[in-house]
Amino acid sequence: MSRQTSPALNETHDPKLASWVASANVPDTDFPIQNLPFALFRRRGTGEAWRGGVAIGDRIVDLSALGSLADAWDDAWDDAARHAVALASRDSLNALMAAGPAAWSALRLALSRMLRSEAPARPECLVPQADAEYAVPATIGDYTDFYTSIHHATAVGKLFRPDNPLLPNYKWVPIGYHGRSSTIGVSGQAFHRPLGQTRAAGVEGAPSFGPAQRLDFELEVGIFIGTGNASGAPIAAADAERHVFGLCLLNDWSARDLQAWEYQPLGPFLSKNFATTISPWIVTLEALAPYRAAWQRDAADPQPLPYLDYPALRACGGFDIALEVSLQTASMQRDGMPPATLARSNFRHSYWSVAQLVAHHTVNGCALRPGDLLGSGTQSGPDEAEAGSLLELSAGGKQPVALPGGEARVFLADGDKVVLRGWTSRPGLPRIGFGEAAGTVLPAR
Amino acid sequence: MSRQTSPALNETHDPKLASWVASANVPDTDFPIQNLPFALFRRRGTGEAWRGGVAIGDRIVDLSALGSLADAWDDAWDDAARHAVALASRDSLNALMAAGPAAWSALRLALSRMLRSEAPARPECLVPQADAEYAVPATIGDYTDFYTSIHHATAVGKLFRPDNPLLPNYKWVPIGYHGRSSTIGVSGQAFHRPLGQTRAAGVEGAPSFGPAQRLDFELEVGIFIGTGNASGAPIAAADAERHVFGLCLLNDWSARDLQAWEYQPLGPFLSKNFATTISPWIVTLEALAPYRAAWQRDAADPQPLPYLDYPALRACGGFDIALEVSLQTASMQRDGMPPATLARSNFRHSYWSVAQLVAHHTVNGCALRPGDLLGSGTQSGPDEAEAGSLLELSAGGKQPVALPGGEARVFLADGDKVVLRGWTSRPGLPRIGFGEAAGTVLPAR
Structure with missing residues (x-):
């Protein structure tokens, strides 16, 4: 370095x-x-x-x-x-x-x-x-969710498009979409299982209406914007981190059955906007400075376009942040059993850096404001066990994930509490943690 | 009635x-x-x-x-x-x-x-x-854009998918996505042509980067939410209009070339979030009460699911609001020529009613807050001349639209000023207008 x-x-x-x-x-x-x-x-x-x-x-x-x-x-x-x-x-x-x-x-x-x-x-x-x-630590004027894990994008793409899992734009465009700020809550958030329309692939006729059956979590990192930019004045990638206040944990709760039916052609909507849970604590980029990670691309992958490139990118564009998601069912809570770890991953696997997300978001003139929140997208790692969602861990709902006490899940059940944790450490340096982002699924109303 | x-x-x-x-x-x-x-x-x-x-x-x-x-x-x-x-x-x-x-x-x-x-x-x-x-009349906590014109959805779908223009969910789900509130401006807004990535269909290799070449307007109605709802407490369709403060005009500026390259799989992002222009005036639903319109479905179309149905829907679920979009090029402005009308349409053609949008948006428990804004989506009518975007009027950029003074457009040029107007009238009743929502394209930075 x-x-x-x-x-x-x-x-x-x-x-x-x-x-x-x-x-x-x-x-x-x-x-x-x-x-x-x-x-x-x-x-x-x-x-x-x-x-x-x-x-x-x-x-x-x-x-x-x-x-x-x-x-x-x-x-x-x-x-x-x-x-x-x-x-x-x-x-x-x-x-x-x-x-x-x-x-x-x-x-x-x-x-x-x-x-x-x-x-x-x-x-x-x-x-x-x-x-x-x-x-929620700030008035979040706008919330954007990205899709920066190529391992998640590939795994999810395989479920929907086995022959063509990764779309042609993925390695060029930091894919993102706008989310809902009104339903962002801090750790401890409890929300009712969403109702909505579903229709299975290949079925004709009227869709079903009722509680989502394929409720999922997404293990993400949140990025709080500090200083913003005026409309029409993009933030250069090299300057972008000066506009970032800090990072938190973020659970982008997702109803996969609602999502599959609604998302074409304009993207996820009701399948995501019922709740998003963040950790109360925002760790500043200054605190994370000793825990940076190299940013890597496979040799066969394209290099970023110039507006997404900057001097510090390859040496230390990433963050070495361990991420973990745990699940505590209602009966585990009743029996005093701790949450069971479902998966561990790391933010260093992100295909796009935080600075690239900020530069991309503003390159068209879009204004970011102080307190705006970006989600990293589900941070799945290269190993199958490093999956940041049940959709991946259960292979699209086909392989139940075993839990202590004889329980199992393909998707979330009522009463389930999902806990995200994150931390970073290096030999000779102290452990720096994010606390937790916990949320609980209440029954549909 | x-x-x-x-x-x-x-x-x-x-x-x-x-x-x-x-x-x-x-x-x-x-x-x-x-x-x-x-x-x-x-x-x-x-x-x-x-x-x-x-x-x-x-x-x-x-x-x-x-x-x-x-x-x-x-x-x-x-x-x-x-x-x-x-x-x-x-x-x-x-x-x-x-x-x-x-x-x-x-x-x-x-x-x-x-x-x-x-x-x-x-x-x-x-x-x-x-x-x-x-x-901008309110702090807009969240902005959602819908897609309620079946004529627009079909016309745009034909350009992308000639054999399958309308997706299977369209007649069941009021399709919508979250937009950007930070770049919403009132009439008079001027914005720089956005920069971004583009790659034409069928091309391989690196995308291009530069000013958008296919910049467009979208003729929409905006819906300001009055009283909101708590998370997890949906608004019933029959009560939904009591939560609507009023309607305005809305231009959802769109960069079609950015959109085509970025929008899969999570929807439009940088192609839309650089600017959205609304009229300063919000016309209340009470003022519009005498100008309601019947809400109609083709006999072959499905009836709405129960959560999207309510007693007043068919008799008067719609609004009879004439909509008009005009264009004044830089040379027309210089020569003192008035804006030239490009198209007229009417909000009564909307496939989904305002109350249905509110009920759908909240049925999963999503919270709306006072001042939230919903866009209707481009309000194209059944006649080809009633198209609410240049994408449609120019048949996907293939047929130039003639303007006074010998000019023509397939998409917007720098200096172009686009003016939306809306009004309603009935025999024996006064004309009620929305003023205008005007915006100007500045050159790329």
């Missing part, structure tokens, strides 16, 4: 840093002092105003409390950091997102210094995560 | 009503006292706050001025109407939209009484439309 193309590291990445918050120093925590992800939260049951918070161990730094504690300010808090705290104390993170990477970085540095072992402990700024509830 | 299924008429529909605003009594005005559509406006060049306004002749009733003029209130202004004025004085119409049909109706009745010839003139509440500028 050349110096020129490596992401810049700074003192906040130092693996030797520890915190006066003891739970942040436990090796398997998602939230060491090197992470410092953002969420929108309040103390559960209080009806307090939502405000920004930063995870540290099993606590949350309440940014609104920080702002009102004059004695918290010392030399570590420059004007940029103080301003960022004020922006993050509002009832959404949009203003902080709009402030740009210098503001995010200033706030991160000040928080890192405040939370270090050698700094005075300020427990009055902390709220236990166990006492918190979370909201 | 049975009494039971006719929309309720009231004193605001009386064709004998005239206004003390003389320009509202001219026969060909879009804005007689029976219309009273809403917009968000301010006096041009002043930097004033945006606020709600109601069109009357060539004037705008400034709702924020009304609220501050104590002597404007008389018995016509009940509490509901006064509250609605307060909601409409904000910097978007979302709060008024959320207030529901009783509030909209109370405000309409009070305005109708205030503006009648026999009421005292209150010119201090008026702003000339010539002095106004407009904004």
Whole structure:
């Protein structure tokens, strides 16, 4: 990796840093002092105003409390950091997102210094995560879902088009479509099984109407846009990461039977827009800088068009983020059994980089706004076991997936709870985690 | 039309009503006292706050001025109407939209009484439309575009699939997809020709990259949602119109060459999301009540599934709204020539009713929010001349459309201005208009 193309590291990445918050120093925590992800939260049951918070161990730094504690300010808090705290104390993170990477970085540095072992402990700024509830962290003006796993696209394509699984545009165009922002919820979301029309392939006559029978999850990474762009002013690929606030986990719930009947010719609609679940925590790109991955193409694959190419792409365009999806059925919940892991994958397999998605999205002049959300698409890996959906794991609903306790699933049943997790680690570096994005299927109404 | 299924008429529909605003009594005005559509406006060049306004002749009733003029209130202004004025004085119409049909109706009745010839003139509440500028009237949380013209779907399908123009789901499913809210603008919008990837059918190898060559308009009706629904709580078709604030004009600009290359398998994306132009004026469903149309199906066509059926559907599920699209090239603008009419159509040809779109959109539990926008899809009629896009008018780019002055178009050229207009009329009733939705193509950057 050349110096020129490596992401810049700074003192906040130092693996030797520890915190006066003891739970942040436990090796398997998602939230060491090197992470410092953002969420929108309040103390559960209080009806307090939502405000920004930063995870540290099993606590949350309440940014609104920080702002009102004059004695918290010392030399570590420059004007940029103080301003960022004020922006993050509002009832959404949009203003902080709009402030740009210098503001995010200033706030991160000040928080890192405040939370270090050698700094005075300020427990009055902390709220236990166990006492918190979370909201969707930003007003999401537009939500776009991409399709960046070539392994997922090929596996799903095989089910629909055995002779021609991957469409001719796939290796040239970062395929995406607009999703629904009104039904995005944070971890803990529960939704009723959707009703809709279905008609099996080859059947003639009236479609059926009723609860979806082929309900599925999709294991994705979410990408929150920070600073946007004006209509007609594309974001160049080389600049694109400066417009990204951070990454989260995203479950793009999908009703496969509704999808198969409705999706031609304009794409998925009711099969997707009933619910989308994200993790409350957004991990910043700065926190992820030491965990970048090379971006690779098979030798036989085309190189990206110039507008999708940039100097840092091949050396470190990707992110080495392990992804995992687990399922806990209603009876497993009742019996106190933990969720069973269904699959593991990794975001490094993505065929398109985050910067390429942003550049592609705006190359036609489309405007992104602070708080806009992009989904990566289902992140299936090259191995069949690395499948990010039940559609793939059950081979199109034909091979039941065995669960502990003698249960099995081809698609989701009522009461099923699906949990996404994500984390990254490197030898000699701390583990950085995303928390979880959990959601539960309620019976159809 | 049975009494039971006719929309309720009231004193605001009386064709004998005239206004003390003389320009509202001219026969060909879009804005007689029976219309009273809403917009968000301010006096041009002043930097004033945006606020709600109601069109009357060539004037705008400034709702924020009304609220501050104590002597404007008389018995016509009940509490509901006064509250609605307060909601409409904000910097978007979302709060008024959320207030529901009783509030909209109370405000309409009070305005109708205030503006009648026999009421005292209150010119201090008026702003000339010539002095106004407009904004997108609501924060549009989500924008959905439908595909409700079977004539358009068939004509476009013929170009792509001559043997199988209409897909099997069309007559059962109100096909729709999510669009982009960040690039919706009001009449007067100008946008740069989008750049993007294209690859002609049958060509192998790398796609081309550059300005779209097949830029098109789409003549649509926009539907603004008033009161929304909670996630998981569908809106029944019979109740759906109570959730609709009103209708506007909508131009879904489309880059056909980008679309053809990108749209499989997830639908249109960059080919549509660079710009969408709506009229500033939203005509309420109450104003349109006397201009409803029967909703018809060919005898051979299936009847709608129960969730898409409701008592008033066949008698008056449609709207008799004439639609017109005109084009004024750069040289026509330079030479002072008016826009040339390219096509006329009518919203009554829509295969799906407005209420069916709302019921379908929410049947899976999807939430609509106040200010959400639905597009009808291109409203082509049964006659070839009633085509709502250049793609159809030029037979897929093969037959140039002649313009005055010796010009011709197969698709749009830089500098072209496209103007949509819409209106409705009935013998013995005044003409009710939508104003216009005009937009201009700027050269690619």
